[in-house]
Amino acid sequence: MHPHPSGSTDRVLPGTVRVEAQAHVTINLLDDRGVIQQVVREYETPVGIGSGFNVSPDGVVVTATGVVQSGKDVSIYAANRVFAEYFKVKIPADFSRHKLKNPDLNGRLQACYPPQRQNSNCIVTAVTKVTVFPYADPPVPEGYPADLVHTGTSPSAPAVLKLAKGGEDSTLPTVPLGTGLGSGIESTDVVGLPVRPSAKTPPKVETAHLDPPGGRTFKPAERSKLSTFLSNDGDGAAVVDDGKSEVIGLVTGGGGAPETLTPVEDIRAALVAANLTARRGPVDVVYETALASYHNKFYANAIPVLEQVLRLRPDHAVAQDHLRFARANRAKGPSTQANAPAARKPAFVLSPLVLTAIGVVAVGVLIAIAVPLTLRRRRQAGEDGAEGDRTPERMAAAATWPPLGTQAMDAGPPAEGSFPAQRRAPGSGTGPSPVAVVPGSAAGVAGGNGTQVVFCTQCGMRLGKAHRFCGFCGHAVDQ
Structure with missing residues (x-):
């Protein structure tokens, strides 16, 4: 050649x-x-x-x-x-x-x-x-x-x-x-x-x-x-x-x-x-960008770039000539560079729709497994809690200390820096309970009969004795 x-x-x-x-x-x-x-x-x-x-x-x-x-x-x-x-x-x-x-x-x-x-x-x-x-x-x-x-x-x-x-x-x-x-x-x-x-x-x-x-x-x-x-x-x-x-x-x-x-x-x-320097200009940059498409016969891509060259330099003779040729031969070449011969693709390619469907099915399976397990765990915890409440100690504590959401809600706004609010037993005055509640753990206060009532710091409900999870919300208990 x-x-x-x-x-x-x-x-x-x-x-x-x-x-x-x-x-x-x-x-x-x-x-x-x-x-x-x-x-x-x-x-x-x-x-x-x-x-x-x-x-x-x-x-x-x-x-x-x-x-x-x-x-x-x-x-x-x-x-x-x-x-x-x-x-x-x-x-x-x-x-x-x-x-x-x-x-x-x-x-x-x-x-x-x-x-x-x-x-x-x-x-x-x-x-x-x-x-x-x-x-x-x-x-x-x-x-x-x-x-x-x-x-x-x-x-x-x-x-x-x-x-x-x-x-x-x-x-x-x-x-x-x-x-x-x-x-x-x-x-x-x-x-x-x-x-x-x-x-x-x-x-x-x-x-x-x-x-x-x-x-x-x-x-x-x-x-x-x-x-x-x-x-x-x-x-x-x-x-x-x-x-x-x-x-x-x-x-x-x-x-x-x-x-x-x-x-x-x-x-x-x-x-x-001569104290002068050779350098290219902005017109040259745009013009050579157009040449890349023009000489590869992507005339549809070259046309707007050549038009930009002529906006910058209207008397650019070569750009004028190339633009006339590109417009006359637009239909003879590929319309865009996207039609150029692409690199060889793998033999097996999953479409985006298939991948999306697989993801949806996987999420559904996880939900189907997780929900029964969660409900079963909460149900077991609730049963254990109910049995624990039947003991004499729990019965006495229930009589003297209401669960969160009843009388405890009348104790006033929560103290700053605690979650949930510090609780006060009825008849104990307006002063705060000496027990501070720390999120993520169980909290207890002394009942009127000397026993300790344990409740969940997440939802405020009473906890069964030695329970590791709240029977109402499933929150982990750190005793």
């Missing part, structure tokens, strides 16, 4: 940009023939055109130094232009030094060329203007102005730009930047913008293979197509590792120069030198 998976560049396409650099040149020519005159002209001259990619949602763009910093001297270009216009001589508007047949004009022309000397008759200032065109729909016709923050020492070295406009809300799509150029990376894609992007002119993608794997050069058989790609304003294009869908470098070359990969380690070093 050829290792170029479908959709491996979808994470990179939204953050791809086109970079155009121009030099704004101002030249002041001094004509001292007769009356001294100053001739001021301003010119725009191309510096470089190429591709790049955004690595931060607020607009940090990486491209090749050769795209934004030309090896040609714009002062020479300005001198040729001003002499041709002012002195009406034929000089090409290029970056080469020329000579004129007229000795006087030729001397003045040579004195206008750089470098500046004491006898120079031209003063030149130049400012590089960089414009970034993102892949957006609708497109940005004028692009976004950018400041040149860092350049390298060679045309293939990374250059770092910062958008002066367009990244204020930090919603620009970015590319995932890799951590390093692994030794096993071979299959890649080169992603760039040879023209200003729009829905009709999306980024161009070329497959390529590193030779050797993890190296900085490409297979000889692919260099021809890469040279054509780079010659069409493709310098600075992103190189994508197909295995992880991450940018692992940028490519330069073409026009006779070898096609070379500048690794991601150099890009990260340039960002550090």
